[in-house]
Each structure stands twice: as C-alpha cells, then as structure tokens.
Amino acid sequence: MSAEAKVDAAEQEVSRREFFRKIGIGSLGVAAAGTLSFTYRYLSPNVLYEASPIVNAGKAESYPVDSVTLDATSGIYLVHVQEGFFALNAICTHLGCLTAWKADLGVIACPCHGSRFSREGQKLAGPAPKSLPWLKTWVNDNGEVMVDRATTIPPMQYLRV
Numbered sequence: 001m002s003a004e005a006k007v008d009a010a011e012q013e014v015s016r017r018e019f020f021r022k023i024g025i026g027s028l029g030v031a032a033a034g035t036l037s038f039t040y041r042y043l044s045p046n047v048l049y050e051a052s053p054i055v056n057a058g059k060a061e062s063y064p065v066d067s068v069t070l071d072a073t074s075g076i077y078l079v080h081v082q083e084g085f086f087a088l089n090a091i092c093t094h095l096g097c098l099t100a101w102k103a104d105l106g107v108i109a110c111p112c113h114g115s116r117f118s119r120e121g122q123k124l125a126g127p128a129p130k131s132l133p134w135l136k137t138w139v140n141d142n143g144e145v146m147v148d149r150a151t152t153i154p155p156m157q158y159l160r161v
C-alpha cells in the first residue's frame with residue numbers, strides 16, 4: 001500500500017468514525033427527548049376542569065311576573081312571581097332527569113318516573129325523595145340576575161329586584 005493510499009484509508013476511517021459518533025449522539029438525543037416527554041406527562045396534574053356554577057340569567061326585565069323559565073343548558077328554573085325571583089335546580093332528585101314545566105297543569109314534571117313538583121319546587125308526587133332545591137340568586141351591577149348552581153338556600157327566600 002502506497003503512502004497516499006494509507007492517508008486516504010485513514011481519512012475514510014476518520015469519517016466513518018465521525019459518522020457513527022453522530023449517529024450515537026442523535027440516538028441519545030431522541031432517547032432523552034422521549035424520556036423528558038414521558039416525565040413531563042407523568043408529573044403534570046391529571047385535572048378535569050368543570051364549567052363555572054355561576055349562571056348569568058340576563059336582565060330581570062326579560063322575565064314577566066308569573067313566569068317559569070327553564071334554562072336546560074344550566075339545569076335551572078328562573079321563576080318570577082309577585083314576591084320576587086327565585087331559582088330552582090331543574091334536575092330531578094330521584095335519578096337526575098331534567099324536569100319540565102307544565103304550564104297547563106301548573107307543575108314541574110319529571111318525564112322519567114313521574115315525579116311532580118310545585119312551582120316552588122315542593123315535591124307533590126312520585127318517587128323523588130326530596131323537593132327541588134332553591135339556589136342562591138342575586139343581581140349584579142348590570143341589573144342581571146345571577147344564579148349559583150352550587151349553593152342551595154332555604155325555600156321562600158325571594159330575590160326582590
């Protein structure tokens with residue numbers, strides 16, 4: 001082997017060594033990235049976020065006296081009577097079905113097993129173990145009726161607007 005050929009072989013050897021070194025560094029980089037990714041997911045809190053229990057029912061003027069308005073999305077009734085406003089949880093206390101206001105009968109009825117409640121949420125009939133709970137209501141600075149679905153109050157506490 002000539003001296004020139006030996007130099008070429010040595011350069012080729014160096015470039016092959018460099019190639020395998022770069023492959024090794026790349027493999028370590030991929031492994032480190034995977035490890036960091038799994039570690040981050042493991043350490044991140046596994047939290048489910050719920051919607052706020054506060055419902056903005058809008059302007060009080062939009063509810064005529066002697067009206068019962070169901071907000072099916074929030075699962076509440078906003079009732080406006082002579083004494084003022086009150087809000088009821090519209091979820092049946094039996095097995096959790098969404099109830100419906102029957103204006104012709106003047107009752108809140110559950111379509112699942114036939115429980116009936118008065119307009120004030122009092123249980124009248126059926127398998128429901130309890131009346132529909134009254135929910136905390138107040139008026140915000142803009143004159144809108146607010147309802148806290150997470151806070152119950154004793155019945156017959158009307159909101160006067």
Ligand code: FES
Binds near residue numbers: 113
């Ligand atoms: S869920 Fe309403 S009566 Fe059963």
